[in-house]
Amino acid sequence: xxxxxxxxxxxxxxxxxxxxxxxxxxxxxxxxxxxxxxxxxxxxxxxxxxxxxxxxxxxxxxxxxxxxxxxxxxxxxxxxxxxxxxxxxxxxxxxxxxxxxxxxxxxxxxxxx
Amino acid sequence: xxxxxxxxxxxxxxxxxxxxxxxxxxxxxxxxxxxxxxxxxxxxxxxxxxxxxxxxxxxxxxxxxxxxxxxxxxxxxxxxxxxxxxxxxxxxxxxxxxxxxxxxxxxxxxxxx
Numbered sequence: 001x002x003x004x005x006x007x008x009x010x011x012x013x014x015x016x017x018x019x020x021x022x023x024x025x026x027x028x029x030x031x032x033x034x035x036x037x038x039x040x041x042x043x044x045x046x047x048x049x050x051x052x053x054x055x056x057x058x059x060x061x062x063x064x065x066x067x068x069x070x071x072x073x074x075x076x077x078x079x080x081x082x083x084x085x086x087x088x089x090x091x092x093x094x095x096x097x098x099x100x101x102x103x104x105x106x107x108x109x110x111x112x113x
Numbered sequence: 114x115x116x117x118x119x120x121x122x123x124x125x126x127x128x129x130x131x132x133x134x135x136x137x138x139x140x141x142x143x144x145x146x147x148x149x150x151x152x153x154x155x156x157x158x159x160x161x162x163x164x165x166x167x168x169x170x171x172x173x174x175x176x177x178x179x180x181x182x183x184x185x186x187x188x189x190x191x192x193x194x195x196x197x198x199x200x201x202x203x204x205x206x207x208x209x210x211x212x213x214x215x216x217x218x219x220x221x222x223x224x225x226x
Contacts, residue, residue, distance in 0.1 A: 033214075040122065040219075041218055042202060042216045042218040043202060043216040044216075045213065045214070045215075058213070059114070101147065101159045102147075102214060104156040105156060107156060
């Protein structure tokens, strides 16, 4: 089964700990994205990357960091500076051309204990 | 930046009736408007999209209309079925350089058998 994958599905962490969420795609897409989904707030963009070794802050980047060392991978680190990290995190990818559909991963539910 | 407002937040319809979800956007430069459906526990998936050079697009029971002057676009689902029950997200983006997509807050549609 190809496409875009995220791991783990559920993640628990203690306050003050950093945690890294994995996102991998085998669609040969140039662009990758991280969204946070909270009830009643839709999908909010955290970071996005158009090419390897380049990424941009989205609308709610504070307390998060990313890297894009490989085209296939775009891990997200939730740092201890993120004040309210409990949420559902979705990764997506798309071709870099215009008018392109975003393909989403299955998501990771992060709970801070 | 772009701001997308979506209404209503919840919508209940009888099976066979029509459902309409409305969105407005703020950035007149936006020219691509996708709609995503997210079933319970699943990832969002594109169901239909429209570009700014088109006023209406239809795909079987689903149609989307766009009014560029008023900066609003709508999703119409006819002859609703229980499997249409899901959360629907509208979105807007500008294709001129980067596919940063701004999502609405979502509409939870319930189709009552």
